[in-house]
Amino acid sequence: MAERIIEYREALNEALLEEMERDLAVFIMGEDVGQYGGVLKISKGIYERFGEKRAVDTPISENGFTAIGVGAALAGLRPVVELMYIDFACLAMDPIVNQAAKARYMFGGKTSVPIVFRTQGGGGRGNAAQHSQSLEAWYVHVPGLIVIQPSTPRDAKGLLKSAIRDDNPVIFIEHKLLYNTKGAVPEGEWTIPIGKADVKRVGNHITVVATSRMVLLALSAAEKLAEEGIEVEVVDPRTLKPLDIETIATSVKKTHRLLVVNEGARTGGFAAEVVTRAYEEVFDYLDAPIVRLTSEDVPLPYSGALEMAAIPSEEKIIQAVRGFFS
Amino acid sequence: MIAHDDTQIEMYRKMLLIRVFEEQARDFFMKNVMRGSTHMYIGQEAIAVGVCAALEQNDYITSTHRGHGHLLAKGGNPDLMMAELLGKANGYCKGKGGSMHIADLSIGNLGANGIVGGGIGLATGAAFACYYRDDGRVAVSFFGDGAINQGVFYECANMAALWKLPVIYVCERNRFAEFSYTDRYFADSDLTKRAIPFGFPAVAIDGNDVLKVYETAAEAVKRARIGQGPTLIVANTYRIMGHTIGDPLNYRIKGEVETWQTEERDPILRFEKHLIQQEIASIEQLQQIKADVHQRIEHAAQFALNSPEPPPSALWEDIYA
Ligand SMILES: Cc1ncc(C[n+]2csc(CCOP(=O)(O)OP(=O)(O)O)c2C)c(N)n1
Numbered sequence: 078m079a080e081r082i083i084e085y086r087e088a089l090n091e092a093l094l095e096e097m098e099r100d101l102a103v104f105i106m107g108e109d110v111g112q113y114g115g116v117l118k119i120s121k122g123i124y125e126r127f128g129e130k131r132a133v134d135t136p137i138s139e140n141g142f143t144a145i146g147v148g149a150a151l152a153g154l155r156p157v158v159e160l161m162y163i164d165f166a167c168l169a170m171d172p173i174v175n176q177a178a179k180a181r182y183m184f185g186g187k188t189s190v191p192i193v194f195r196t197q198g199g200g201g202r203g204n205a206a207q208h209s210q211s212l213e214a215w216y217v218h219v220p221g222l223i224v225i226q227p228s229t230p231r232d233a234k235g236l237l238k239s240a241i242r243d244d245n246p247v248i249f250i251e252h253k254l255l256y257n258t259k260g261a262v263p264e265g266e267w268t269i270p271i272g273k274a275d276v277k278r279v280g281n282h283i284t285v286v287a288t289s290r291m292v293l294l295a296l297s298a299a300e301k302l303a304e305e306g307i308e309v310e311v312v313d314p315r316t317l318k319p320l321d322i323e324t325i326a327t328s329v330k331k332t333h334r335l336l337v338v339n340e341g342a343r344t345g346g347f348a349a350e351v352v353t354r355a356y357e358e359v360f361d362y363l364d365a366p367i368v369r370l371t372s373e374d375v376p377l378p379y380s381g382a383l384e385m386a387a388i389p390s391e392e393k394i395i396q397a398v399r400g401f402f403s
Numbered sequence: 404m405i406a407h408d409d410t411q412i413e414m415y416r417k418m419l420l421i422r423v424f425e426e427q428a429r430d431f432f433m434k435n436v437m438r439g440s441t442h443m444y445i446g447q448e449a450i451a452v453g454v455c456a457a458l459e460q461n462d463y464i465t466s467t468h469r470g471h472g473h474l475l476a477k478g479g480n481p482d483l484m485m486a487e488l489l490g491k492a493n494g495y496c497k498g499k500g501g502s503m504h505i506a507d508l509s510i511g512n513l514g515a516n517g518i519v520g521g522g523i524g525l526a527t528g529a530a531f532a533c534y535y536r537d538d539g540r541v542a543v544s545f546f547g548d549g550a551i552n553q554g555v556f557y558e559c560a561n562m563a564a565l566w567k568l569p570v571i572y573v574c575e576r577n578r579f580a581e582f583s584y585t586d587r588y589f590a591d592s593d594l595t596k597r598a599i600p601f602g603f604p605a606v607a608i609d610g611n612d613v614l615k616v617y618e619t620a621a622e623a624v625k626r627a628r629i630g631q632g633p634t635l636i637v638a639n640t641y642r643i644m645g646h647t648i649g650d651p652l653n654y655r656i657k658g659e660v661e662t663w664q665t666e667e668r669d670p671i672l673r674f675e676k677h678l679i680q681q682e683i684a685s686i687e688q689l690q691q692i693k694a695d696v697h698q699r700i701e702h703a704a705q706f707a708l709n710s711p712e713p714p715p716s717a718l719w720e721d722i723y724a
Contacts, residue, residue, distance in 0.1 A: 113582040113654060136552035136588035137519050137580055165518065168553075203438030203490075205501045207517030375722055379501030380490035380713050381438055387718060 078263040086256040088230035089119045089195075092237035093157065095266070097127055100155060103241055106133040106146055107159030107195075116161055117197065117256060143169035143194070147177045150192040150246075157241060163198035163212050163250060177246040178221030189244040193237070199252040199290055199340055200388050206376035209384075211341040213288070216248045217318045217350065223247040223271060224317040228292035230260040232315055235269030243271060252290045272316045274324035280308035283334040283401055286325055286351055288314060291338040291389060298394040307398060317347055325351070326358040333364040334401050338389055343371040370397045404621040406456065406614060408683045414456055414613050415678060416692050418448040418671050421472040423700045424481055428471065428488055428502070431704070432648045437488050441502040444472030446611075446643030446663060449670035450575050451476035453616025454543055454636075457624050463511040463529040463542035465522030468503045470515030473545050478510045481703035491710035497720070498713040519580075520553030522546060523572070527559040530570035530627075541569040541627040543620075548637075549580025551597065552588055560633065564601040569627035571620065572635045575610065577642035582654050598635040610638025611663075611670040614677075640670075 083091070097103045104127075105111075105120055111132035114121035124132035135142040139160060146158040160166040166173065177190045200209035216224045223245055227233040233251070240247040277292055278299050287295040292313045299309035310328050314320055329335050335355055339348040348369035355367055373387045406414065425445050431437040444451070447469075455464070455476035466473035474484060479495075487494030487505050495505045506514035513529060516522045526544030533540040550556070551574050563570050574594060578584060586592055598605035604626075608615050616638060623634035641663040645652050666672045678684040684692075 108580075109582050116581060134583065134587065137549045138552045138554060140554050168518070203501065205439060205499075205504055205517065207503070207521075373718065375718060376499075378499040378713075378718065379439060379496075379504070380498035380717075382490075382712050382715070383499065383718050386715055 078265070078267060080261040080263050082259050083230055083262050084256065085230045085233050085251075085258050085260070086118055088234035088262045089237055089251065090121055091262070092234045092241070093120060093123060094126065096238055096241040097123065097131060102153065102155040103157065104131040104133060104154065105157045105159065106135060106142055108135055108137055108161055110134060110159050115159070119159070119195070139165055139168040140171065144172035144176065146192055147172045147190060150177070150190045151180065151188060155191045155241060157193045157195055160194060160196040162208050163196045164207050164210050166194065166196050166212075173222070173246070173248070174219050178219050181245065182221060190246050191244045193240045193247045193249050195249045195251070197251040197253050199254060200372070200377045200384055201254050201290075203379060203381060203384065205379040209377040211339070211372065213250055213317055214341050214345060214347045214350070217347055221246065222318065224250070225271065225315065226250045226252070226289040226317060227315060228255065228289055228313050230258065230262045232269060232275070234262050235267060236271065236315060239268045239271050242268070250289070254290055258293070269315070272319045272321055274312055274314045274316075274321035276310060276324065276328065277313050278309060278311040280310040280332070282308045282332055283336060283398055284310045284312055284325070284328040284332045285336045285338060285394070285398070286312045286314065287338040288317065288347065289340060291340055294389065294391045295338055295394055298391045298398065301395060302398055307402060309398060320351070320354065322354050322358055325355060329355060329359045330362045333362055335363070335367045336394070336397050336401070337367065337369045338394060339369070339371050340388060341371060342374045343369070344374050346371050365401050368397055368400065370394060404618055406617050410456060411614070411678060411683055412688075412692070414452050414617070415674055415684070415689070416696060417452045417476055418613065418674065419693060419696045420481065420699065421448045421451065421475045422671060423696050424471060424475060424484070424703070427485070427700050427704050429648055431488060437502070438490065439501050439503070440647045441488070442469040442647055443644040444469050446670070447575055447577055447640045448472055449613035449616050449674070450573065450610045450638045450640060451545065453613045454545070454571075454573055454620040456617050457620035458541070458543065460510055462540050463513055463526065463533075465513045465526040465529070465542070465544045466515040467522060467546055467550070468515060468517055468519070469547070470503070470505060474505055474507060474512050474515070477507070477512050479505075479507050479512065481699060482706040485703040485707035486710045489707045489710070490712070491707060492713040492717065493710050494707075497717060499717070520546060520550040520555050523550065523553065524555050524559050527563050527568060527570050530563065530568040531566070533569050534566060539628050541571065541624055543571045543573055545573045545575060547580060548574055548576040548578070548585040548594065549588070551594060556597075560598065560601045563633040564603050567630055567632035569630070570633045571623045571627060572633060573620075574635065574637045575640055576637055577640045579642045579646065581646045582650070594637045595635065603633045603635065605635035605637065607637040607639060610640035611668055611673070613670060613674050
C-alpha cells in the first residue's frame with residue numbers, strides 16, 4: 078500500500094474524511110469543528126465536503142452536546158464527538174460514564190453505543206493545570222469504555238478508523254504535542270485493530286512500555302542508551318483498554334526487565350495498572366523489580382521549569398533505565 | 404447613580420491601565436517571554452471597570468480566561484500580575500497559575516478560570532456564603548456570551564433566584580467565542596430572556612459606556628445587598644483582538660473591527676471625550692494620567708523580568724494529597 082509522510086493532525090483528518098465518506102451515519106460534533114475546521118484543525122475540509130448537518134458546530138455546552146451524541150448513537154447514528162481538551166470532558170462525565178459506558182450491558186445486550194469521544198490531553202506547553210491533564214486512567218477504570226492513545230500518525234489514522242467502526246464507546250485521546258509530528262501513513266482504506274500493542278523498537282535488555290507522547294521520548298532515549306550498549310525494546314499498547322498484555326508479557330519474558338512510562342499522575346494511574354498486570358503475568362521472569370515513571374502527583378504548574386520537573390522526560394527515562402543496570 | 408468626578412477620573416485611569424497592561428502582555432507573548440496562551444481584554448475595559456467601581460473591596464468576583472481586566476479593575480497589583488504571566492516566583496500564584504489562573508483572594512477575586520463557565524457556579528457559591536453570613540456583601544460573575552450556553556448558568560440562576568442570593572451575572576457579549584460569532588449559537592439572540600424563567604431582572608446595555616455600566620451595576624448591587632436577589636446584565640461590546648494571540652481572524656467580517664475602534668465606540672476614547680467635554684478633566688490632566696499609567700506598567704514589566712524563577716522545591720508546596 079502506498080505510504081507518504083504526513084502529520085499526525087493530517088492522519089486524523091484523513092481518517093475522519095474517509096469514514097464519513099464510507100458511512101452516512103458518521104458525523105462529527107463539537108465546538109468550532111465545522112466552519113472553522115476545528116480548533117486544532119483536525120476537521121479541516123469536512124464542513125465544506127459534508128455540510129453543516131454532518132459537521133455540527135455546537136455551543137459551549139459540553140454536557141449537553143455529549144449527551145446528544147450518546148442519544149444519537151443509541152438511535153442508530155455513529156457520532157464522533159470532539160471534546161477539545163480532556164479537561165473539558167469533565168463537564169461531560171455523565172453521558173460518557175453513566176450513559177454510554179453502561180447501556181449495552183445494563184440493557185442486557187439489547188443495544189450498543191457506537192460513539193467516539195475524540196479528545197486531547199497532556200502537558201508540556203505551559204497551558205497550566207486546567208488544560209494539561211492526562212486523565213486516561215479515569216476512563217480505563219470504567220467498565221464499558223474502550224480507551225485508545227495513538228502515538229504516531231500511522232496509529233492515529235488506523236485506530237481512529239477502527240474506533241469509528243467499532244460498535245462500542247471509545248475514548249480516543251490525542252496529545253497536544255503530537256499534532257505536528259510526522260510519519261509514514263498508508264493512503265486510503267486500511268485499519269489497525271483495537272486491542273493490539275505495537276513493538277516500536279526491538280531490543281534485548283529491557284522493555285519500556287510507554288503511551289502517547291511518552292513513546293516518542295522512550296524511542297529517543299533508547300537511541301542514546303544504545304550508544305551505552307543498552308538495547309531497549311519499546312512497546313506501545315496503543316489501546317489502553319482492552320490492554321494487550323500478551324505482547325507486553327512476551328517482551329518482558331525476553332528482556333526480564335520492565336519500565337512503564339505514562340504521563341498521568343502517579344497515584345492510581347495507568348502505569349500502576351500495567352505494573353500489576355505484568356506482575357500477574359511475568360513475575361517469575363523478572364530480574365529486577367518493575368519501575369514506573371509518571372508525572373508527579375501535582376496539578377501541572379504553569380512555570381516552564383516546574384512543569385518540566387513534573388512530567389517525564391527523555392533524560393528521566395534514561396536515568397530510570399540506567400538504574401536497572403547499575 | 405451618577406459617578407462622582409473623582410470616581411470618573413479613577414475609572415479612566417483603570418481602563419487605561421488595563422489597555423496598557425494588555426499591550427505589554429501581548430508584547431511579552433510575541434517575544435516568547437511568556438508561555439501557554441493568553442487572551443486580551445482590549446475593548447472590553449468599560450465592563451470590568453464600570454462594574455468593579457460599584458463594588459466594595461470585600462465584595463467577590465469570579466473571572467474568566469480573559470481575566471486580566473477584571474483583576475486590575477478590582478484593584479489587583481500589576482507587578483504581581485505581570486510576574487505571574489512570566490511564571491515567576493513572586494507572581495500572584497508563585498508562577499503556578501499563569502495568565503488563565505490569576506487570583507487575589509485578599510480583594511475578593513476568586514480567580515480567573517480556564518473552564519468556560521467555571522466561574523458562574525463559584526460566584527453563586529460566594530453569594531451563598533454572603534447570604535449565609537448575612538454580611539451584606541455581593542458576588543459578581545463575569546463571563547462571556549459563549550459561556551452563557553453552559554448548563555451550569557441555568558442551574559445556578561434557578562438556585563440564586565430561589566434563595567435570593569446576592570449575585571450579579573455579567574455577561575460580556577463580545578460577539579465571539581473562540582473562532583465563531585456567538586450569534587450562531589443562540590436560539591433567541593435576546594440574552595436578557597434567559598433570566599425570564601427565573602423571574603429576576605435582566606438588562607442589556609452598551610458595555611462600552613463605562614458610566615452606563617456603572618449605573619446598571621450599582622442598581623443591581625443595591626438590590627442584591629438588600630436581599631432582592633440576582634440580576635443579569637448583558638453588556639454589549641466587541642472583542643477587538645483575536646481569541647488568543649496568533650488567532651488568524653479569518654472568520655471575522657472584514658472592516659468590522661475598525662467600526663469599534665472609533666471615538667464614538669472605543670470605551671476609552673469616548674470616555675476621554677466625555678471627561679473633557681463635561682470639564683471633569685483637562686487634556687493636560689489626562690496626558691498626565693497616561694504618562695503615569697505607562698510608567699506603572701513599565702514598572703510592572705521590569706518587576707516581572709527581574710523576578711526570580713520558582714525554586715524546584717515549589718513543585719511540592721501546597722500538595723496535601
Ligand atoms: C468548558 C470549556 N469548554 C471549552 C473551552 C475552550 N474555550 C476557551 S475560551 C472559549 C470561548 C469562550 O467564549 P466566551 O465565553 O464568549 O468568552 P470570550 O472568549 O469571548 O471572552 C472556549 C470555547 C474551555 N476553556 N472550557
